[in-house]
Each structure stands twice: as structure tokens, then as C-alpha cells.
Amino acid sequence: MNQGIENVQHQMKYFNSNVSQTTQLLDIWVRVLSQTAHNQVFVSNEEWQGGGMDSAKLGDLVQRDRQQQEEAERKIRDAEQKRDRERAEARDRERKMAELAAAAVAASASEAGAATQNRPPTRPGLAHGRRPPPGGLSRGAGAATSARGGRGRGSGGSIIPAPGSRIRPPR
Structure with missing residues (x-):
């Protein structure tokens, strides 16, 4: 057993x-058997021109892929260069605007200084270059004439009364 x-x-x-x-x-x-079936499909295909042509087509496909990749890389480089140029132009514009603003401030300051030097003297109590109202009712620094021809006290060069002062209407 x-x-x-x-x-x-x-x-x-x-x-x-x-x-x-x-x-x-x-x-x-x-x-x-699988390879035989695959080969038969190639042989029976009328467009197939042999193995040499397949390798040439494969080379063309590889070349086309390489060109597409180079084109994509070139586009990326161009886009980066464009962005860099735009940034540089923006910095230049900002710098020029700052220079122009500084020049405008300097010019206005020099004009203001020249304008005060060339301004004719004004009487006390009158706003810059303004004429007194008809009838001599202006209020200025020091004594001023009223509608009755008398002298009154000035309110300090402004027609707006100081806080706490009373305005008397003319009689």
C-alpha cells in the first residue's frame, strides 16, 4: 500500500x-497567432508601403513632435520676455510720473515764490486784490469807516465775526 x-x-x-x-x-x-493576425492586417492594408516607409513615417512623427515641443517652449519664452518688457515699461512710466510730479511741485513752488515777490502791496483789511464794496462798508484790520461815515473797530481782517462777538445791524 x-x-x-x-x-x-x-x-x-x-x-x-x-x-x-x-x-x-x-x-x-x-x-x-496574435502576431500573425497583426501582420495580416498590415499586408492586407492597401495603404501600407512596407517597413521602410513605416520607419520614415515614424521619423516624421518624431520630428513633428520635436518641432511642436520647441514651438511651445518658444511661446513660453516669448511670453516671459513680453511680461518682463511690460514690467520694465511700467517701472519706467512710474518713474517718469514721479519725476514729472516732483518737477510740477518744484515749478509750482517757484511760481508761488515769484508771484508773491511781484504782487503789488495791498491795503490792510482787503482780501488779495479785492476792492472794497461801494459805500465804504468794508471791515479790515484797524479802523474802518461805516455807512454813517464814522469810525468803528475792525474785526481782524475777516468779514466773518469772531466767535462770541455781536454783529450790530445798521440803523
């Missing part, structure tokens, strides 16, 4: 090795 069990074990090992070899052969056969 033990001898019979050992024989069966030996035959099972032999059978197992035959099954694995058969599986390997079937895998190889399936790959051969």
Missing part, C-alpha cells in the same frame, strides 16, 4: 510538470 502511494505521488509530479510545460507552449502559440 505504501509502495502504491509513493508511485501515485511520483506520477502526480510528472503530470504537474507536463501541465506547466503545456501552459508555456500554449502561451507561446497564442502570441504567435
